[in-house]
Amino acid sequence: MNISLHGFKAVLFDAGDTLLTIPGARAILQRYLSERELHREQEPIGVLFDEAFRKFYYEKPSSGTELCSPESDRLFWAGIYAFVLNGLGIREQRAEETIHEWSHELYDLFTSPEQYELFEDVIESLERLKRSGLRLGIVSNFAPTLKAILRHKGILHYFDPVIVSTEVGLEKPNPAIFRLALEQAGLHAEETLYVGDHDKNDIWAPNQIGIRAVKIKRYAHMTGDGIVSLRELG
Template identity: 30%
Template sequence: MTKAVFFDVGSTLLRPCPSVAETMAEVAAARGHALTTRDFEQHMPAMDAFYEAEYLRDGDFWCSHEGSVAIWLDQYRYVCHLAGIGHDADGMAAQVHAAFRRADHWETYPDVKACLQGLKARTLQLGVISNWDAGLENLLRDLRLLPYFDVVVSSAAVGCRKPNPVIFDLACEELGVQPAEAMHVGDRPDADGVGAAAAGIRPVIIDRHNAESSCPYERVESLVDLLELL
């Protein structure tokens, strides 16, 4: 019987709002650069590819707060160089990163609160397991999501990242549940699926855009669908 449900954060519970491109355009304008959102949007696929390459090469930057901050900054600097303002990459990156440390630059997906409320109504314990910097708990608090969760485990805080099963084991220990009694929901089969399965936790992939049809784990299109899986 499932006693606990864990969640990833980015692309599972939260998404940037305004978008990264919109935020970079706002910061650029404030710093005197004549660049629009569209100027930055064209480089978002390259930024995503940059992150994926760094993650596959060595994703251990998520294991410390300093490393976690560095990967955010490196992505923004990279986009600045592509957009032709490399001379101001450091200043731009620092200001964009500061914006995304605030709750007003994130929003919850429309299905999140209904899902969390439904799970709480079933007296399930809820937790977060995320590759994130040490400011995650404060961000969730500012977004008024923290009261839903009984434990928040960020990779930077514990020095271990998904898919290492150790981070999942730590979360289970904090809640006092066995892995077989838990479910983990996230958007990445290679981190959330592989890691949860290795720890003996039931993995579920949130696939809102049907982009993971080949993954070997259970998938849902909406977090509300979790209520039918339990």
């Protein structure tokens, strides 16, 4: 499907699983454990990652009043990594304190710029949208490293504003984070389009303040209406 951008002045984007991804998450964790004399196959690692994301991220209860801090973000994701480690039976071989320490090390590892790759349509699409006169921005639930990641990938300069949950103290699906983006950009809701992958965070939340939102389905398991490439914008 193609999404007409006629009448819009700006397109705001989610970051993770919309613009960028960690393609080798299974291999990263497998290597991390192997370096600690713990050997696990990638398949069970992948199954546990999928279960953790579904259980704690995609099905996460939300009130629409979420706040955020660097500490709360770290604790949330460290909890996911602890879930995966425990599912792999690491608790039977290492102390609880070690699992806690490793979960936080994995948070640092998985939020470092080197692990990320842009989806193949990103740079050409950003160039095209920018040339058409659209303002581009980001509203993302992410660690404080997001701007460093975007800079490392060579795309930070495309975006203004860049609203990061851990920097502004608000977290999707709280609609207030989208109000803040509009205020910082001097935009009205009706002239702004938002693109993201999460039904509640990226579709429901911006809709609450009048921003039209489009779901991007980067993976085969994703359902519902939406686009599968940024090339479908415009």
